[in-house]
Amino acid sequence: MKYNVLTAGAVALLMSTVAASAQDCRVGISMNTLAAPYFAAQEASARAAAEEAGCTVRSADAQGDMVKQIGDIEDMATAGINILIVNARDAQGLVPAVNVxxxxxxxxVAIDSALDPSANYITLIQSSNQANGELVGDWLAKELDGAPARIALLSGDQGNPVGRDRRLGVLRGLMDAMITGYGHADVEVLGQGWGAWSTEGGLTAMEDLLTAHPDINVVLGENDSMVLGAREALRAAGRLDGVLLVAAADGQKEAYDLIRTGEYGVTGLNNPNQIANMAVKVGLQALNGELPADIGKLTYTAPAAITKDNVDDYYDEKSLF
Known part of the structure; x- marks a missing residue:
């Protein structure tokens, strides 16, 4: 599969060179859910970018229901949209609606969540879970400095390919950096808890893991929200000291605040605002006949591990997330 990686400079160029025709631009934003701050920020950014370009905007929240999302897309198509930004509930289930x-x-233009490549969309814009994870794992290996990793793993939900890619990316980067830098890799995942991507879920899962495994020295979560919940469980148990907090992805403001003060180790860059803005610009390029001929079905944002050393470069106090 062909894919692109857009650097920060390329993103800036993309955003500066695309102009919309206000009278012709009608954008529909179909979100799987708006219940989580990440997705709420993504929708708000897409709406703002489209309106700034002079487009009219319709938005729909499927509330995690694939049947409703199919109906949302059909309703927006009937209303006359000519650009559709879709965060899919189901990679296979939405293919017919997208093709229609x-x-x-x-x-x-698809964003964030996977949509089967057989669907007729321009590109899927997302962060690279593998690349972000490997950078996070590399940071963790250096922070441990040859010490063993005894990991409590917090996963979102069973069978989710995004979560799988995120945790495997971190573990791959950790193992490789340990072997390369120290000549051995002493890594043990003591247990896996399912936190449903939420702060509350992360707290509950961490409470169970702490009971079973007193020698945890790393908490690895597939997103910031679960790690933030785990931190509360660690604090309540008097176990915060000596435990590294690591997230494979997101860049939630609350995590950034703790990274600044050294109370949270690292997170992978998965900026909802950047992804949404890029999606609108690609849609406008297509509408205006300016779409690059070599655009692939997958477009990655540039990866980064956000640590105390660079957090101020990424923090946006205006972001909803």
């Missing part, structure tokens, strides 16, 4: 929209002349 594309057949009607709507330019479809």
């Amino acid at each position: 929209a594309a057949a009607a002349g709507i330019h479809v």
